[in-house]
Amino acid sequence: MVSALVNGVNGGKWFSLIDKVIRPTTLDAAWRKVARNKGAAGVDGQGIERFADQADRYLLELHIALKDGSYRPSPVKRVEIPKADGHTRPLGIPTVKDRIVQTALKMVMEPIFEVNFRSGSYGFRPGRSCKDALRKVDQLLREGFHYVVDADLKSYFDTIPHEQLMAQVEILISDGVVLALLKSFLQQDIMKGMTSWTPTTGTPQGAVISPLLSNIYLHPLDLLMEQSGRKMVRYADDFVILCRTQDEAMAALRQVEAWVTANGLTLHPDKTRVGDSRQPGQGFDFLGYRFEAGQRLVRKKSLKAIKDKLRSRTIRSRGDSLERIIADLNPMLRGWFGYFKHATPGVFGFIDGFVRRRLRAILRKHDKRPGIGRCKADHQRWPNAFFAGKGLFTLNTAFAQARHSR
Numbered sequence: 001m002v003s004a005l006v007n008g009v010n011g012g013k014w015f016s017l018i019d020k021v022i023r024p025t026t027l028d029a030a031w032r033k034v035a036r037n038k039g040a041a042g043v044d045g046q047g048i049e050r051f052a053d054q055a056d057r058y059l060l061e062l063h064i065a066l067k068d069g070s071y072r073p074s075p076v077k078r079v080e081i082p083k084a085d086g087h088t089r090p091l092g093i094p095t096v097k098d099r100i101v102q103t104a105l106k107m108v109m110e111p112i113f114e115v116n117f118r119s120g121s122y123g124f125r126p127g128r129s130c131k132d133a134l135r136k137v138d139q140l141l142r143e144g145f146h147y148v149v150d151a152d153l154k155s156y157f158d159t160i161p162h163e164q165l166m167a168q169v170e171i172l173i174s175d176g177v178v179l180a181l182l183k184s185f186l187q188q189d190i191m192k193g194m195t196s197w198t199p200t201t202g203t204p205q206g207a208v209i210s211p212l213l214s215n216i217y218l219h220p221l222d223l224l225m226e227q228s229g230r231k232m233v234r235y236a237d238d239f240v241i242l243c244r245t246q247d248e249a250m251a252a253l254r255q256v257e258a259w260v261t262a263n264g265l266t267l268h269p270d271k272t273r274v275g276d277s278r279q280p281g282q283g284f285d286f287l288g289y290r291f292e293a294g295q296r297l298v299r300k301k302s303l304k305a306i307k308d309k310l311r312s313r314t315i316r317s318r319g320d321s322l323e324r325i326i327a328d329l330n331p332m333l334r335g336w337f338g339y340f341k342h343a344t345p346g347v348f349g350f351i352d353g354f355v356r357r358r359l360r361a362i363l364r365k366h367d368k369r370p371g372i373g374r375c376k377a378d379h380q381r382w383p384n385a386f387f388a389g390k391g392l393f394t395l396n397t398a399f400a401q402a403r404h405s406r
Contacts, residue, residue, distance in 0.1 A: 024060075027100060043077045076189070102208035124212065133233050146276055147244065149241035158202040162201060165213060168220070231243070278293060322362070
């Protein structure tokens with residue numbers, strides 16, 4: 001298979017793949033990936049630990065069912081995940097067995113499509129990350145591509161047309177059993193409480209195979225932009241097109257609008273626009289950052305999200321010791337800084353101050369004193385150095401150290 005990927009296959013299509021998907025070694029490797037990712041139980045109530053107790057038996061049953069054609073996916077459990085803006089995002093939870101089969105499918109299919117995926121696509125691809133996409137955006141802005149097409153696909157994962165998606169898959173795969181297996185996952189019943197339905201479009205968010213299928217469906221758009229000389233940076237369904245002139249940006253937007261309409265998708269009318277990122281108020285949001293007027297800021301929604309998380313862990317009535325609370329906060333603060341360390345640095349002092357105010361309020365509560373920890377006496381009693389001595393991770397210090405090391 002590796003040799004064929006390098007040298008190509010006859011007719012450019014793969015006719016025999018199911019034997020690689022159902023191979024016991026493939027299923028075992030897929031199970032190990034699923035186990036590492038953990039995750040909740042599906043509609044059958046079987047979680048990772050329960051599956052692990054008899055993994056050999058269950059994997060053998062899966063192999064036999066896939067081989068004799070009796071395997072059928074179970075319904076997907078639908079849950080609602082809270083978002084930072086107060087709304088919710090639907091998430092599908094397949095059963096552990098279905099996650100294993102989808103992972104095995106992905107392991108076999110992904111290398112075939114990766115050969116053709118374009119350099120401007122970064123989301124859910126091996127060896128690529130958000131940070132790579134952000135670096136590319138930075139590079140293009142420095143090179144003078146200041147005009148941006150900031151586009152938003154409305155409910156992308158839920159609206160991908162099944163027939164057109166399968167047509168894209170069939171360009172490279174002709175194995176009928178693999179194609180039927182993919183269709184069965186696209187048509188899995190969805191269960192929410194006591195209600196169930198069969199989707200007619202989309203690929204469930206939460207399904208292992210969904211990110212690969214979403215990239216396959218947008219691959220022709222990547223090709224169109226590349227062949228037109230456009231500089232598009234895409235992370236899954238989140239993309240920007242950076243241009244040198246406003247006319248070029250408007251032409252790129254017209255191209256995207258035409259492609260989206262022809263392929264059964266919809267651009268969000270209120271979230272799709274052209275702007276000059278050098279001008280205040282005309283910047284763009286991408287992967288948690290705000291690029292505007294030569295600055296790389298933390299997006300407002302990202303800032304609100306970290307503040308909400310910090311609030312939830314620094315409730316004044318929390319009875320834990322300060323040391324324990326700090327030990328709980330530090331991994332979150334380190335992770336946040338690791339991602340946003342390239343932002344304009346003023347935000348770091350703001351977050352540091354916010355955290356210390358919350359901690360002073362807790363200490364006041366421990367002392368049975370009213371108020372929320374803003375008075376001068378509290379700063380004198382518990383100065384910044386006090387929290388540093390307790391091991392609190394501070395973003396300003398981390399930024400200064402990183403700048404010094406550079």
